[in-house]
Amino acid sequence: MFYLCSFNVHAEPVFISDFSTQSLNDWQQKSFKNHTQYQIVKLDKKTVLEAKSISSASSLYKEMHIDLQKTPYLNWSWRIDQKLSISDEQSKQGDDFTARVYLIIKGKWGFWQNKAITYVWANHSPVNEAxxxxxxxxxVMMIAIRSNTDQTKHWYTEKRDVLADLKKHFGKDIRFIDGLAIMTDTDNSGGNALSYYADIYFSKE
Structure with missing residues (x-):
C-alpha cells in the first residue's frame, strides 16, 4: 500500500514505493529525450524497479505531500550495474547519471519558482559534493551520494535528512515536499546505463 497523505501522531513511515504490487500505475513518466525503460523485476530475492537507458532521459514521477517536520528522513536502496564514462558531470554535456532521486518543491506562483534537490550516483564528483x-x-541542487569508488552490482541503502539538506542548500526552512522522481539518463553522453531502485520511504529518524 501507499500512504501518501496520512500521518498519525507517532509519525509512522511514509512509503513511496511498493514495487511488490507489480504495478507502476501511480507513477507518471516524463520524457526529456526518448524513453528510459522502467519495469518491475525480481532481483536478489526481492521485487525492485529496473531502469535501462540507451541515449535516453525520462523519469518516473509521483505527486505526494510530505511534511518534513514529521518525517524528515528520506530512505532508499539502489544499485548500478555499470558506470558511465563522463569527464565533467557538472556541465550540460555531462549531466547524465546512472541513478538519481529528485525531491520537488512546487512554487506558490508557478512552475518557474519550483525547487528541487537531487541525490545522484555521481560519476566522478566526491561523496557529499553539491x-x-x-x-x-x-x-535545482545536485548532491553526490555515491561516486565512482563505490561498487557496481551491489545494493546500498541511504538515509538523508532532507529538512537539513534543504536548509543548507536553499538557505531557508522548507516544510513540505510535493513530489518525488526517479531518473536514469544517458541522453547527453549517448551511453547506456542499468540501475535498480527499491524501498523508498520517509521516516521520523
Missing amino acids: WANPFTGDS
Missing part, C-alpha cells in the same frame, strides 16, 4: 544543475541553475 552543485547547481547546469540546465536550471541553483533552483
